[in-house]
Amino acid sequence: MMLTCRELAEQADAFLDEETSLTQRLQFRLHMSMCNGCARFIGQMRVTRSLITAEARSLKAGQDDKTVDTCIDSILAAFNDGKQSGV
Amino acid sequence: MTAQAENDAEIVRGLTAGERGAFESLYRRHNVSMVRVASAILRNRASAEEVAHETWIAVLRNIEGFEARSSLAGWIFTILSNKAKTRVKRDGRVVSLDTAANDDDFADAFDGRGRWKDKPDLWDEMTPERVVAGRQILDHVSTAIEELPPAQRAVLVLRAQQELESQEVCEILEITEGNMRILLHRARRTLRQAINEVAS
Incomplete structure (x- = not known):
């Protein structure tokens, strides 16, 4: 039976994640061809999925070196203080 | 051993040996997402940054106990999530991320026979090259992610951006797999709509 547009849109994630059966994929392709x-x-x-991934990469790449250094120093200092005091 | 497991083992060796470079690499890879996930649980950015900070200290203290039963990222996000939930309880609040049952307005896009009322636009300007290079588009996506409902945001960050396994995401957020799929799908659809505002 032919998929409706709504059914196809609701299953889009499963289709793009390749979690659909061969029959479902054929139904998707047939519907999209028409x-x-x-x-x-x-x-x-x-x-959209590419942009979601790219956004995460961009945020990580854009971290300010000085801020990262300061945060790491602070974490390592707290960790070392804890070691010395036996916490 | 998978490539990811090998990579995790390498980082664990570095952390155990006290190598700053190994810690910095791990921090750069996860901290932004950790603050986002903690914000989704705590609903407060400043508290989320504190919890991420506490999580890193706990990671360093307990790294020798990491048994690779999950990915290293999954283990870190589990610590983060537990710390954030503890803080929520300490503050006398209740926050549940198991909220997928709310309907969205996607059904309104279709007529009674399940056909598009208005066909989606062609994003002919959105070539892969432009998408990746487009600072303005990425800023727009960032804003849209920050505006997602907390549960959708947490699932999107863990599954679509950190690429944790579904099972790990469900355990970290204490939600069912069905719920996780619904939240992820809705988050992506909401972002598609946000991108459509600048792409069409």
Whole structure:
């Protein structure tokens, strides 16, 4: 039976994570070949997922070296104080 | 041994030997996400930063006890989550992340026969190169992530950004796998909508 657009959109994550069965994947592909709305939606979800990953990388790469150094110094000092006092 | 397990073992060796470089590498990889996840539990940025700080000290104190039954990241986020929940209880508050039952408005995008009312736009400007290079787009995504409901934000960070296993995410946040999938899917859909505002 033909998937509706709503059903396809609701299962988009499973499709993109390749957690769907062969039959489901064929149903997805058949639907998208005839429905440019759903083909666009899946394309948008792919881009969204790339951006979510890229955002995390960007935040990590953008950490200020001086701030990181200060935080690490503070953590290591607290750790070493604890060791000396036997905590 | 998987590549990740080997990498974890290498970092653990470095931490046990007291190598600052090993700690800095671990800190840079996880601290931003740790503050985000703790914020989702505590609903307070300053407290979240304190809890992340306490978590790092606990990691250093207990690293020799890490038995690799989960990934190193999973172990760290479990410590973080426990510390954040303890603080919530200490403050006399109750915060549950098991809140997937709330309906969103995605159903409104479809007519009675399950077809799009308005077809999604073509994001023809959003090539992979532009996506990765686009500072403005990434800032927009950051803002949208910060505005997600806390449970969605925590799941998104742990599963989609830190790439922890589903089971680890469920254990850390004390939610069911079904709930986690719903939260993750809704978070991604909300972000798609936010990106659509600048991409179309």
